[in-house]
Amino acid sequence: MEKGKIEEYAKHHTTDHSEIIKELISVSEKNLEHTDMLSGRLVGRLLGLLIKMSGAKRVLEVGTFTGFSALTMAEALPDGGELFTCEYNERYEDIARTFFKKSEAGSKVRLLMGKALETIPTISGSFDFVFLDADKINYPNYYEMILPRLEQGGIMVIDNVFWSGEVLDSESDKARAIDELNKMIRNDNFVEQVMLPVRDGVTVLRKK
Numbered sequence: 559m560e561k562g563k564i565e566e567y568a569k570h571h572t573t574d575h576s577e578i579i580k581e582l583i584s585v586s587e588k589n590l591e592h593t594d595m596l597s598g599r600l601v602g603r604l605l606g607l608l609i610k611m612s613g614a615k616r617v618l619e620v621g622t623f624t625g626f627s628a629l630t631m632a633e634a635l636p637d638g639g640e641l642f643t644c645e646y647n648e649r650y651e652d653i654a655r656t657f658f659k660k661s662e663a664g665s666k667v668r669l670l671m672g673k674a675l676e677t678i679p680t681i682s683g684s685f686d687f688v689f690l691d692a693d694k695i696n697y698p699n700y701y702e703m704i705l706p707r708l709e710q711g712g713i714m715v716i717d718n719v720f721w722s723g724e725v726l727d728s729e730s731d732k733a734r735a736i737d738e739l740n741k742m743i744r745n746d747n748f749v750e751q752v753m754l755p756v757r758d759g760v761t762v763l764r765k766k
């Protein structure tokens with residue numbers, strides 16, 4: 559079975575993006591490089607469904623890029639829901655802010671510019687849903703910082719936990735950091751988790 563073909567098949571049988579998200583993807587692709595950073599339809603829909611099924615209301619995202627996953631999650635949030643999203647690269651800010659303004663769900667989004675390890679402590683209160691998708695080198699630091707602020711029964715989703723398979727030999731610093739986080743989660747008695755072979759690997763965990 560070819561991975562590329564079966565992934566296309568999975569995407570084809572997964573709910574499509576909203577029109578505004580399609581526009582965001584197209585504008586990102588026209589104006590920027592590295593648009594493979596967009597987490598894509600499978601991860602986006604997984605996030606949206608988990609938010610709807612869990613009834614999450616207060617979401618933290620680490621790693622906004624141009625706002626694809628932030629807006630996808632905001633669309634799934636109920637009225638009154640709030641999503642804080644952290645980004646430090648000003649090159650991506652314009653597109654993200656434009657689409658947060660343009661879409662109805664965007665009013666639930668608060669974009670925090672700056673290094674996430676510095677901006678997360680400025681947000682008060684706890685979260686019931688977290689999506690971790692920023693600098694891989696800091697994955698273990700984000701986990702240690704955020705888990706105490708995740709409510710009991712809250713969900714955390716972590717993207718790129720395979721790092722294109724490099725976690726198997728952990729030769730680069732990023733792969734080592736991701737592998738370290740994967741091991742921390744496996745050994746953490748306060749959480750239960752599943753590592754899904756979706757795209758580049760996605761861990762979904764629940765705080766007990």
Ligand SMILES: C[S@@+](CC[C@H](N)C(=O)[O-])C[C@H]1O[C@@H](n2cnc3c(N)ncnc32)[C@H](O)[C@@H]1O
Nearest residue numbers: 596597621623626627645646647673674692693
């Ligand atoms: C993989 S992309 C996020 C993709 C986004 N979640 C999506 O699905 O469209 C990772 C983002 O994290 C940002 N980032 C990297 N290091 C960061 C840091 N220390 N603080 C805040 N953002 C950071 C990058 O600039 C990049 O836009």
